[in-house]
Amino acid sequence: MSYLNITSVKDRTYDAIVVGSGISGGWAAKELTQKGLKTLVLERGRDVKHVIDYPTTMKMPWEFEHRNQLPLEVKKENPIVGKCYAFYEGTEHFFVKDKEHPYIQEKPFDWIRGYQVGGKSLLWARQTQRWSQFDFDGPARDGFAVEWPISYQDLAPWYSYVEKFAGISGNKDGLAELPDGEFLPPHDMTCVEKYFKEQVAKQYKDRHIIIGRAAHITQPKPIHTQQGRAQCQNRTLCERGCPFGGYFSSNASTIPWAAKTGKMTLRPDSVVHSIIYDEKKGKATGVRVVDAHTKEMIEFYARIIFVNAAAINTNLVLLNSTSNRFQNGLGNDSGVLGKYVAFHNYRASISGEYDGYLDSTTDGRRPNSSYIPRFRNVYKQETDFLRGYAAGFGANRISYQPNDGFGEHLKSNLLHPKLGGWSVGSHMMGETIPKESNYVALDKSQKDPWGIPQLKIAIDYDNNDEKMIKDYFEQLTEMFTNAGFKNIRTRDTKQAPGLDIHEMGGARMGKDPKTSILNKWNQMHACKNVFVTDGASMTSTSTQNPSLTYMALTARAADYAVKQMKMGNL
Numbered sequence: 001m002s003y004l005n006i007t008s009v010k011d012r013t014y015d016a017i018v019v020g021s022g023i024s025g026g027w028a029a030k031e032l033t034q035k036g037l038k039t040l041v042l043e044r045g046r047d048v049k050h051v052i053d054y055p056t057t058m059k060m061p062w063e064f065e066h067r068n069q070l071p072l073e074v075k076k077e078n079p080i081v082g083k084c085y086a087f088y089e090g091t092e093h094f095f096v097k098d099k100e101h102p103y104i105q106e107k108p109f110d111w112i113r114g115y116q117v118g119g120k121s122l123l124w125a126r127q128t129q130r131w132s133q134f135d136f137d138g139p140a141r142d143g144f145a146v147e148w149p150i151s152y153q154d155l156a157p158w159y160s161y162v163e164k165f166a167g168i169s170g171n172k173d174g175l176a177e178l179p180d181g182e183f184l185p186p187h188d189m190t191c192v193e194k195y196f197k198e199q200v201a202k203q204y205k206d207r208h209i210i211i212g213r214a215a216h217i218t219q220p221k222p223i224h225t226q227q228g229r230a231q232c233q234n235r236t237l238c239e240r241g242c243p244f245g246g247y248f249s250s251n252a253s254t255i256p257w258a259a260k261t262g263k264m265t266l267r268p269d270s271v272v273h274s275i276i277y278d279e280k281k282g283k284a285t286g287v288r289v290v291d292a293h294t295k296e297m298i299e300f301y302a303r304i305i306f307v308n309a310a311a312i313n314t315n316l317v318l319l320n321s322t323s324n325r326f327q328n329g330l331g332n333d334s335g336v337l338g339k340y341v342a343f344h345n346y347r348a349s350i351s352g353e354y355d356g357y358l359d360s361t362t363d364g365r366r367p368n369s370s371y372i373p374r375f376r377n378v379y380k381q382e383t384d385f386l387r388g389y390a391a392g393f394g395a396n397r398i399s400y401q402p403n404d405g406f407g408e409h410l411k412s413n414l415l416h417p418k419l420g421g422w423s424v425g426s427h428m429m430g431e432t433i434p435k436e437s438n439y440v441a442l443d444k445s446q447k448d449p450w451g452i453p454q455l456k457i458a459i460d461y462d463n464n465d466e467k468m469i470k471d472y473f474e475q476l477t478e479m480f481t482n483a484g485f486k487n488i489r490t491r492d493t494k495q496a497p498g499l500d501i502h503e504m505g506g507a508r509m510g511k512d513p514k515t516s517i518l519n520k521w522n523q524m525h526a527c528k529n530v531f532v533t534d535g536a537s538m539t540s541t542s543t544q545n546p547s548l549t550y551m552a553l554t555a556r557a558a559d560y561a562v563k564q565m566k567m568g569n570l
Contacts, residue, residue: 009301014040014265015565017287017302019272019317022119024534024550025308026250026258027162031558032306033263037565040265040300041258042289044309045115047268048094048122050251054241056090064089080110083499086123086239094122094239104443106458110498111312117268118251119310120501123239126215126247126367128168128548129390130159130179134378135542138431142386145340145434146510148539149520152179158552166248166551167224169368170213178210178373178544184218186211187368191360192395192422197370199483206378207479209393212371215248215547227253236365247367269293271450274321275305275330275530283529283570284330290450304529304561304570308554311341311535315440315506316455318517318532331517331524337507339439341459342541344502345389345430347493348469350476352485354395354422361397361419369394372426374543376471385467389430390543391476398423424485428472431543432497433464434505459497502546504538522557529570533557 015037018028025041032039047053061068068089075082078098087095096113103111114120133152139145156179163182170183189197189211197209216232217224224230229245229252238247245252258264269292276286276299286301307314315338321330329337369392376388398420402413438460442453473490480488497503510516513525522537524530533554535546542549564570 012299013301014038015302016040016304016306017042017300018306018308019287020119020308020310020313020534021117021250021255021266022114022308022310022534023121023124023250023547024554025119025306026121026254027551027554028306028308028533028558029258029264030254031555032562033258033261035558035562036263037562038263038265039258040267040302041255042270042272042287042300043117043119043266043268044271044292045117045119045268047266048116048118048241048251050245050256051241051243054243055093057237057240057243059090081112083110083495084112084501090237091123091239094241102448102454104446104454104456106456107460108496109457109459110496111457112498112501113310117255117266118249121249122241122251124547125545126238127371127545128163128166128213128215129371129373129544130181131155131542131544131549132177132179134177135540135544138387138542139540142381144386145540146508146512146515149509149511154520155549155552155556158556159548162548162551162555164221165223166215166253167217167221167229168213168548169216169218171211173208173210175208175210175373177375177378181213183213184221187214187216187218187366189370190362190395191357192354192424193370193393195357196393196395196424196483200479203482204375204479207375208373210371210373212368212392214368216367217246227257229253232367234365234367236367238367271452272309272317273297273450273452274317275307276301277321277323277325277330277527279323279325284527290452292450295450304531304565306554306558306561307530307532307536308534311503311506311538312440312455312457314532314534314536315341316442316452318507318536319440319442320452326526331507331526331530333526334514334516336515337517338441339436339506340434340508341438341440341503341505342432342434342538343459343497343504344500344541344543345432345461345465345468346427346500347495348428348430348472349426349491349493350473350480350488351423351425351491352480352488354424354483354485356484357422383467383471385464385471386433387431387468388543389428389468389472391426391428391472393424393426395422395424397421424480426476428469429500429543429545430465430468430472431541433462434508434540435462440506459503461497502535502541504535504541504546507532507536508539509537510539521560522553523561531557531561
């Protein structure tokens, strides 16, 4: 029997374990296996294989039972996930339903999740901007949160590394506040977007309109064809899964690349319970997993562990990883684990119309939009609120179908839409300030179906966010007015945090172990062989979409971890 136990343990032992298979977990798997490590990738959801498991990706609207709309019953059963723009009949199989994975809202929070191999990398909006040094300097300058332990220069080569592999389209704009990257050819701006760009350039020295930087292959390079990926077809059906691999996802890119090494073991349906800490060895030795179907608990072992379960679930796993040494969560000597969670403020938007360029319209589709980089509080503090906001911007020609008349006349009107004027619109993406009062914690009594404590979430807006929204409305209204746009309307959705799907923090990086969980290598101060490189690691949020930064942090941390392991330090 002893021999059988030894054999069993050996079969469950790896060089590395990666928790999660989304954007950062996929990158961890790729980097660790590519460097020769036998790696186990644990995913709590089902397996989703590229192309094979995209059931709706080639469907036409009339092929859906409900014409791609959700039945009323489904909407009623999913009041939270139902708010997400990407949740519809063609994508509902990639989203967590409200009743399946309960959590406790101490304050309203719309937690949008995708539990499957690839995670939310199948569903993301694919916007990919680098941070600048101004973003890393924010906390040190205004004193909120703690100082970042890294600078832009630390991450710049890793941005380049992941951009080349993932495939990022964009234009070299030469902006200090938004560094250029390794770009594929950019998407084109519409004529009214170009017009707005020109008007803003004439009237403001510090404001810019650029084409968005997006994880779409506009011109495949050899590295992309080696992955089996092809040029983006501009179908704009991305959230159904792309059979061409035209946009970056773990399923199309990093997971298959890791599998090709022969070093990866992928285990879906594996709900991670906690990380095992060995008191005598003074380090983590493995991961406890609950089988999603049998509810059996199994332990796997490894020398290094990467936790990439997505920000809030990563906090849950770490908080639930208790021992005599870490009674309040793994690595939580500072007491800040689960605290200082932040997000992006997406509440505000503005719209208008433009009467010009009536001799032009748009042709085809574009899986991207234009972008307004942050222009507030960049070089110095100049407003009554801290940090700033970026914004999306788009312009398209309105079409309409007159419904007057009947018979042949009505049919002709419906079959031949007419063009109206141009519609313009922008949405804000504001940086929220990490605060101790914004936290997640384990509930002491309620557990989920796998015996894991349910998570309590207490995250909210503050007065800084309200001031930022007010400024966004004022500044964009002025910019729209100066450009000659009409019928300008502002809108505050008042939506709860979470719907932005950009939650960050809780296991933040920092210079001081007394006020942070991770060091400059995304390595736990108090448990050196555990690394966290997803959104949980973020010290602040900046205004940029965060996924590119997760990729760069992960590649950098994996490189460091493997070198340290080979030196015998882990």
